[in-house]
Amino acid sequence: MKRLRQPLTTLIDESQKITFKWQKKSFSGFQGDTLATALHASGVKTISRSLKYHRPRGLYSLDGEGVSTMVEVDKLPNTRAETTPIENGMTAIAQNYKGSLNFDLMGINDKLSHFMSAGFYYRMFHKPAFLWNKVIDPIRNAAGTGKLDITHDYGKKVEERYLHTDVCVIGGGPAGMMAAIAAAKSGARVILLERRNALGGFYNWRIAKVNGLPAIKRAEELANEVRSTSNISVMENTFVMGIWGERQVTAFQKGTGDDPFFEQYIEIMANAVVSATGCLERPLIFEHNDRPGVMQSDCAHRLVHQYGVSPGKQLVFSTGDNLSLEAALDLAKMGVNIALVADSRLTGHDPKLMEELNKRNIPFWKNYAVSRVWGKATIKKARLTDIKTLASVTVKCDTIVANAGRSADVRIISTAGAKVRYNKATGFFIPEVLPENIFFTGRATGLEKNRNIEASGYQSGLDAAQTSGFDTDGFRKDKCLEKETYSPCLIAHSPHIGKGEKSFVCFDEDATYKTIVQGVQAGMERPDLAKRFVSVGLGAGQSALPGSNLSLLLSEITGKDINGFCPTTVRPPVEPVSLDTLAGANHAIFKVTPLYDNLMKSGAFMQRMGIWKRAKYFSDDKNCRDEINNVRSNVGITDVSTLGKFRIFGPDAKKVLERIYINAVSGFKEGKLKYVVALTGDGCLLDDGVAAQLGKNDYLFTTSSGHAAKVIEWFRFHSRYENWAYNMVNLTDYYSGINIAGPNSRKVLGKLVDIDLSNEAFPANGIRKAVINGVSAWLMRVGFVGELAYEIHLPASTATSLWDALLEAGREFNIQPFGQEAQFTLRLEKAHVIIGQETESRVNLLDVGMGFAWARQDTEHQKVGAYALKVAENQPDRLKLVGFTVDDPEKVPGDGAVIVADQNDVIGNICSCRKSEILGKAFGIALVDESLSDIGSRLEFFEDGMDINDRILATVCKTPFYDPKGLKQKA
C-alpha cells in the first residue's frame, strides 16, 4: 500500500526500506515503522487471537497496552507489535491460535460464549467432583499466551542503574517537559522518564497551533530546551514499573540501536516525584467493539500523521471529545475518506472544529454512538444509534475510530498509594490525596487547553524542587492561563447493545458487558470483587484499557453513587517486564590474589571459594597424591594470601580482644603466637586465627579466608556500648601470604632469610620479623597441615618475586606448589577444624573438641559466647565431633553423608572425608549423637545415589590420624 504524503510529524524514512517476515511470508516497511504500522500498511489487519474466545484482534491504540497486540518476535513471545520497531531480518509470528491465524480452530469458543458465563471456571466442572481432575489440564493448557523455547539462547544482555535525584518527572509530554525545565531552573537535579522513544507526548502527531507554532514544533522547542539543560537527564524507551516507599521509582529501559543491553533495570531514589502521565482514551463499549478495524482516535491520528498509513478505505468516527474531532479533520485533510463523525456528547463540541468539518461536508451527528459492527476479520458495516431516541442508522464502512472520551492515566500514581475519586466536571478519576512530595499534573488533571497543561506542569516542577530546598519564588508564574470549559463524555457504554454479550470491556480476558452484569447478579458488585470474579483488568494491560469503564459500568448497573466504585490499585509492574531484567546481569565477580599468575604458570586449576578464586590442585590427579606426599616427605608451598589480617592498637585494644576471643588473651609472650577462636552468642564458632603482640598496646591477628569484613563488624558490634579507645586497620589486601611446609622447609627458607631459623632460636608457634628476599616480612610458625611450616606475610607487591625465589631456592629439594584440595586432606589427617566445614549452629566449642581454648575462669571480660558454654556444658544429647575410618578400603563417602541409626533415624553427618595414602582407606571427622561418640562405636553412613537399604560401615577412632604427638610441626 502506498503511503500518504509525509507531513511535519512523520517518523518514517521512505528512503530506507526494511524487510521482515510475518507468519513465514515476506513483508516490508520503512525505517521508523513499528511492526503494527508496517503490517497495517501491508493490509494485514488481524495480528492475534484473543485469550478466551479466540476472536481476531488487530491494532488499537498504538501504545501496546494489553495482550491483543502481542506477537512473537525472533522467538521472544509476548512482544508488543505496536511499540516494536521493525528491523531487517526480523521474524514475527502470531500467538494463541490453532490451525491458521485467519481460521483459528479454537474460534469455536466464541460460539460457546453463552455457556461461559462470569466465573464459569469456578462454578462448572466440580459437580460431579471427578470432573475437575479431567478438565484442569486442558483448561490450563488453553490459558496463557505465547510459547517460550527453553532450549533457545536468547542472548539478551541486561544491565542495571541506580540513580539519585532531587526531582523525578514521569512523562515527557508538554506538562512533563515544563516540570523538568522549571525544576531545573531553580537548581534541582532532574531525571525525566518517557515511555516512547521521543519527548513530546500528545503534541508529536498534531499540527494544531500552540503558542503560534504547530504542536509538533512546540514539542521540538520544549524538547530542545530540556536537552540543552545540563541538570536534566532524559531516559526514553523507559517504562515505569511503580513508585515505592520514600519515592523510589523503579523502571526498565528498552535498549535501541547500539545500546549494549536488551533491557536495563533502573532504580531511582527521588526527593520528589512529578506524575505527568497524560491520558488514555476510554474505550467505547458496543457490540463487537474488539474487531480488527476498530481503533482509538490517537491510533488513527498517528497512523496517518506519523506513519503515512491510511487506517482504512471508509472511516466512521464515533468519539466523545474534541481531540478526536481534530483527528478527524487532520485525516480528512490528508485525503482519508471519512463517511461521518458521530459524537456521543450533546453539547460542548469545539465550534471551530465543527465549522471545519462542515466546510468539508463531513456529516456530524451529535448525541450518537456506534452500537454494533458487522464483519469478522474486516468490518462491513456499522449501526449508529441516537443516545436519546434510540433511533438507529446502518452505515457501510471498514474502519471505526471509537472512544468514549479520555480518562486520566492514574496507573503509576496508584502504585504510590494515591486514592482516586470521581471528578464530575471532567468525568475523570483523579487522585484525591497524594503521598508526601508526590505531585500530579498536566492533562491527567482534566485540563484541555494546551497553555494550561504546560503551565500546570511548570508549577508542579517548582513545587517539586521546593521540597529539596530550592528557592522557587523568583520563578513562579500564573497557573491557569485560559478558562477551561469541560465537556466530558458521560455515557458508560453505547446505547442499544442489548445484553452486551459481545461488548468487550477487557480485551485481555475477553470480559464483556454481559459478564459484568452476571457478576453483579452474583453479588460481586464492588470493583475489587468484580474484577476478580469477571476477570477485568487482571491481564498484561493491568487495567489500561478497561480503565475507568469497570467503575462507570458497575455504578450504572447497580444505580449506586460512582464514588463507591473507584478504580482499584494497579499492581506493579504497571507494564510487563522481562524476568531477565529483574534477575540482573549476574556478572561473575571474584577476587584473585597477587600470586594468580604464579599459580597459573605452575599449572593451577582454580576454584571459587566465596569471593575468591583459589588454586584447587596443580595436576589432573583430583586426589592430589603427589602434592600431599611431597609436603609430608619433602617441602611444598601454598598461597594463603586470602587470610584476613589486622593490626589492632590503642590503650583498650586488649579489652576488645578479651571480649571477642574465648581464649585468655593476657599473657602474650614476646615472639609467640596464640591460636584464638571467636564465638557467637550461642557459643558456636564464628572464626579462628592467630594473634600476636607486636608492642605496647599493639597487636596483630588473622582471620579465616573470606571472613575479614565479618570480623571487623563483630569487633565493633561487641564494643558499641563501651567507650574503648582502639583502632583497627584491615591489612588483608595489603599483605600477601605464602606458606612453606614440609620437613625441608627450614632448609629452603634458610637460604633466603637473614635470621636464625633453628628450633632453639625460633621454636614452634613463634613469630619473628625478618628480611626475606630483600623484603621485610613477618614469619609465623603455624601447624595447620601438621608439618614443620612457616607462614610468610609480606607486602602484596613483593609476593610474586618471593614465590619465584622460593621455587628457585627449593629446586634442589624438588619443591612443588600444593593447592586447597591437598591442604584439606593434610589438615584432616591432623583432625584440624575448618570454619564452615566442621562448624555450624548445632555445635559449640565444646562439641567440636576445642574446649582447651576456653578461658573458663575469666569473669571480668564478658567474653562473647562464654555464658552459653557454661549453660550447655552439661547438656545431654548433643552432637560431638569424632574421627572415623571406613571399613571397606574401596568406599569413600563424601562430605555431608548422613549417619543412620535404627534403620531410619539420621543422627549425624560426615563433615570431611578423604582417602588416606598412609592408612590405605577413607577417614574423616563427623558430627554424631553423643551415644555413638565413644572410640570403637560403629557408624553407618548413607549418601545420595545409594540403595535406600545400603550402608557404608565405619568405626570411631582416636584423632589425629597422623603424628599424634605433633613432633613434626615442633621440629
Next chain:
Amino acid sequence: MYTITCPICGKRNQKEFRYGNEDVGPMPSYENLTPEKYLENLYSNGNHAGVQKEWWCHRQGCGTWFKVERNTLTNLQVKTGEAK
C-alpha cells in the same frame, strides 16, 4: 526504610547497611545471670508499634555501628544516633 542517614556519611541506600537488632542495652553481667535473661538480651525483640531504637552498621561505607530511631508504623527513620 529505603534510605538510612549515617552519622558520618549522610543519607545512603538501605542496602549499604546491616541490621543489628533492637537496642536492648548491653549484656548484663554474667554473674547471677539466668539463661532466660541471657537469651532475652540476645534474641528478644519488643516489636512495638511506634518509634523503636535499633542498631545499624554502615558495612558498605564507613563501617560504623550507630543507633537509629525508626517509626515501625511508617517504616521511616526519625532520628540518627552518634557513631560508636
